[in-house]
Amino acid sequence: MNNSVPLIEAKPRSVNLLSMLSQGINRAATVISIGLMVAMVLDIAMQVIFRYLLNHSLAWSEELGRYLFLWTVFLGSTIGIKKNLHPSFGAVVNKLPVRIRANVIVIGQALVAAFCVILLLLSDSLIPSIYSTLTPALQVPISYFYLIFPVFSIISLVHIAANMLESRKGTSLFGWIIALAAFAVTVYATTIEIPLQFDFSFILLVSLVILFSLGLPIAFVLGLTSVFLFLFTSSIPMTVIVQRMFLVSDNFSLMAIPFFMLTGAIMQVGGVAERLVRLASVLVGWVRGGLGYADILVSAFFADISGSAVADTAAIGSVMLPGMVKKGYDKPFATAIQSAAGTLGVLIPPGITMIIFAITANVSVTKMFLASLLPALIVMLSFALIIFITAKKRDLPREPRPTGKEVLSAFKGAFFPLWTPVIILGGILSGIFTTTEAGVIAVFYTIIISVFQRKLSLKSLYHAFVDAINSTSRVMLIVASAFILGWLLVVSQLSQNIAHFLFSLSDNPYIILIIINIFLALVHVVLETNSTILLIVPILLPILGNIGVDPIHFGILILINSAIGLLTPPIGIILYIASGITNIRVEALAKAVVPFILILVADLILIIVFPDIVSFLPNMFGK
Numbered sequence: 001m002n003n004s005v006p007l008i009e010a011k012p013r014s015v016n017l018l019s020m021l022s023q024g025i026n027r028a029a030t031v032i033s034i035g036l037m038v039a040m041v042l043d044i045a046m047q048v049i050f051r052y053l054l055n056h057s058l059a060w061s062e063e064l065g066r067y068l069f070l071w072t073v074f075l076g077s078t079i080g081i082k083k084n085l086h087p088s089f090g091a092v093v094n095k096l097p098v099r100i101r102a103n104v105i106v107i108g109q110a111l112v113a114a115f116c117v118i119l120l121l122l123s124d125s126l127i128p129s130i131y132s133t134l135t136p137a138l139q140v141p142i143s144y145f146y147l148i149f150p151v152f153s154i155i156s157l158v159h160i161a162a163n164m165l166e167s168r169k170g171t172s173l174f175g176w177i178i179a180l181a182a183f184a185v186t187v188y189a190t191t192i193e194i195p196l197q198f199d200f201s202f203i204l205l206v207s208l209v210i211l212f213s214l215g216l217p218i219a220f221v222l223g224l225t226s227v228f229l230f231l232f233t234s235s236i237p238m239t240v241i242v243q244r245m246f247l248v249s250d251n252f253s254l255m256a257i258p259f260f261m262l263t264g265a266i267m268q269v270g271g272v273a274e275r276l277v278r279l280a281s282v283l284v285g286w287v288r289g290g291l292g293y294a295d296i297l298v299s300a301f302f303a304d305i306s307g308s309a310v311a312d313t314a315a316i317g318s319v320m321l322p323g324m325v326k327k328g329y330d331k332p333f334a335t336a337i338q339s340a341a342g343t344l345g346v347l348i349p350p351g352i353t354m355i356i357f358a359i360t361a362n363v364s365v366t367k368m369f370l371a372s373l374l375p376a377l378i379v380m381l382s383f384a385l386i387i388f389i390t391a392k393k394r395d396l397p398r399e400p401r402p403t404g405k406e407v408l409s410a411f412k413g414a415f416f417p418l419w420t421p422v423i424i425l426g427g428i429l430s431g432i433f434t435t436t437e438a439g440v441i442a443v444f445y446t447i448i449i450s451v452f453q454r455k456l457s458l459k460s461l462y463h464a465f466v467d468a469i470n471s472t473s474r475v476m477l478i479v480a481s482a483f484i485l486g487w488l489l490v491v492s493q494l495s496q497n498i499a500h501f502l503f504s505l506s507d508n509p510y511i512i513l514i515i516i517n518i519f520l521a522l523v524h525v526v527l528e529t530n531s532t533i534l535l536i537v538p539i540l541l542p543i544l545g546n547i548g549v550d551p552i553h554f555g556i557l558i559l560i561n562s563a564i565g566l567l568t569p570p571i572g573i574i575l576y577i578a579s580g581i582t583n584i585r586v587e588a589l590a591k592a593v594v595p596f597i598l599i600l601v602a603d604l605i606l607i608i609v610f611p612d613i614v615s616f617l618p619n620m621f622g623k
Contacts (some may be wrong), residue, residue, distance in 0.1 A: 015289040022162035025155055026082045033076045034465045035260060040068040044255070044440040048433060060137040062252055065436075067135075067145045070249035072258065073480070074152040076473035077219075081112075084216035085470050086477065087528055088571065093215035103175025107166060108214040110179035113160045114186035115223050118154035119242065121190070124410045126239045145249070151243055168304065174588040182603045186224075189231055190238060196355040198232045202310060218531055220484055222481035229488050230379045236491075248476060251359055252436055257352050257475060259439025262468035263420075264306025264444050265386070268315040269460040270450025272417045276301055278321045279414040282407050285399035289391025291327060292337045295320045296383050299341035300348055300376070304421035308352055308471065309345030313338060313577045321581045328397045331582050332592035333390065339578040339589065340383050340596035343563035346529065350424060350435060353562055356530050357555045360486070366428055370617045371552045372559065375607055379560070382599040390595075416449040429621070465500050475530055482534030490538050498539060509547040513554075513608050515538060517561055524565025532557060532565070552618065560604045567593050567600075 045059040080086045093104055103265060131143045207225040209579065216224070223241075230238045248254065278299070282292035287293065295316065303312045316340045324334040346353040358365040381443075390396065398553035424442050427433045433441065450456035502512050523532050537558070544554050566574045569590050579589045607613055 036072040063137040066249040073476040076469040077477045078155040088217045092213040101483040107179045110183040116153040219477040219481045226484040245480040256439040258437040258472040264440040265464035265467040271455030273315045275413045279410040282410040289396040292387035303345040303348040312345040313342030336592035370373035397531040431579040529562040
């Protein structure tokens with residue numbers, strides 16, 4: 001379930017040409033995106049084969065993979081625009097009266113369209129000027145790959161126009177006039193020179209507040225905020241916006257994200273999740289509250305494969321939650337267990353959030369993976385403590401003690417899936433292959449075991465690819481937009497002003513870390529996890545460097561803080577996913593999950609006070 005503001009509130013009453021065109025383009029974009037992702041998987045697989053089996057390195061392979069990734073992300077993002085998959089902050093809009101809300105949504109859609117037009121104009125201005133520039137390895141004009149931006153803009157505009165016309169029920173003429181005026185003024189402003197120079201912080205704050213309140217998808221909030229900052233505070237050419245978004249393709253490690261998303265999706269449709277759940281239930285289900293412990297155990301294992309808290313919650317929750325409720329677990333508490341267990345997706349390697357932090361902070365992905373293992377174990381034990389106390393208090397049920405034959409059967413069914421994290425983490429930590437290459441190997445291994453278990457069909461594989469593309473695009477469009485705004489925040493030297501403020505409060509590193517984590521907790525209430533990292537980390541890292549805080553230590557603190565954010569309304573998307581499975585109100589779940597939030601806060605304080613917990617494994621492995 002998505003916690004975004006719906007871009008379409010009513011089904012179309014008639015099928016018109018624009019709607020048919022939008023649907024046709026969307027089907028074509030889906031097929032092409034799948035083709036691009038398949039090509040990306042094969043490209044990296046070929047790179048591994050040539051290096052290890054033929055002892056030959058393909059100079060062009062990595063470069064081709066990065067550009068395939070770029071096109072997959074932005075073409076896949078158009079699918080998200082059509083289907084309303086991009087997350088947004090809807091707390092303000094959703095509380096408005098129905099008629100006013102319909103008009104506000106139309107205005108927000110018009111601003112999203114304005115950003116697409118601006119991106120189209122900037123692309124058309126930039127592409128001819130770089131036509132003669134060739135890529136280093138492929139030796140083709142780099143402008144060919146920049147063409148994805150006008151393609152993305154045009155397709156998105158078709159979808160937005162179709163969506164607006166299909167959902168016009170409840171809107172007024174006044175709302176449409178405001179929407180068209182907002183679109184025209186925003187686009188026109190980028191074509192003229194504005195002599196006024198406003199305060200950077202003022203424009204940043206006002207833009208974020210207004211755009212979030214209008215319910216725009218987070219990626220477009222960040223993109224439009226960057227546009228306004230260029231317009232009103234900077235003389236830097238706005239074509240930098242396109243160049244910064246292009247940097248999505250400039251980091252090979254980011255390509256690991258779609259591969260781990262795809263691995264998790266294949267495991268979900270391939271029946272692997274059910275086998276893992278069965279094994280965990282056999283191992284610990286026979287103790288009081290054992291299904292709760294099993295939920296944590298299998299969620300941790302699945303997180304070690306998918307790297308995604310959302311995928312973890314959806315895959316494991318759809319199997320575990322109905323069983324727990326059927327066995328007599330209170331619905332809100334069972335759903336709270338799954339919600340908390342789902343957050344392990346950001347704490348256990350190879351977490352997508354971990355990779356994004358490592359790239360943003362310019363630290364080793366491998367070191368982040370090692371550093372996260374002990375804190376993740378502490379979090380798992382703390383969740384188990386909550387279950388233990390509740391199980392005794394409420395006399396939660398226990399499963400029958402399994403026979404030796406049942407244990408053996410469960411191990412046999414999960415034997416090959418159990419090797420997946422060994423292959424992924426073992427290969428990465430030993431240096432045999434990179435994080436991205438590990439993701440590709442995990443994809444092939446998961447396909448093989450799913451086929452042999454006769455749970456994977458071409459249809460289910462197709463759906464796995466679609467899910468992976470949608471999940472990747474949701475994350476990466478935010479990353480691309482944050483690359484612009486994050487760069488502006490660094491250029492503006494905003495971190496220096498914040499540093500002066502923090503040091504005026506205290507020069508004690510522990511006090512500053514506590515203040516920063518309180519600030520991060522507040523930010524997570526209104527901003528999605530990856531957006532927080534991309535925007536806040538570049539500002540805070542220089543400050544923390546001045547007080548001697550290791551960036552890896554800070555990264556683990558952010559991950560735990562992110563786990564708290566995933567459980568905190570209104571942005572806490574895991575609450576929406578889990579509550580949708582058991583069909584309970586989010587408000588009831590938010591109350592039930594409070595003990596898990598409090599224990600995460602205790603874990604956070606523990607990691608602040610004892611940083612050696614983070615550094616122990618990296619030091620032991622010489623990282």
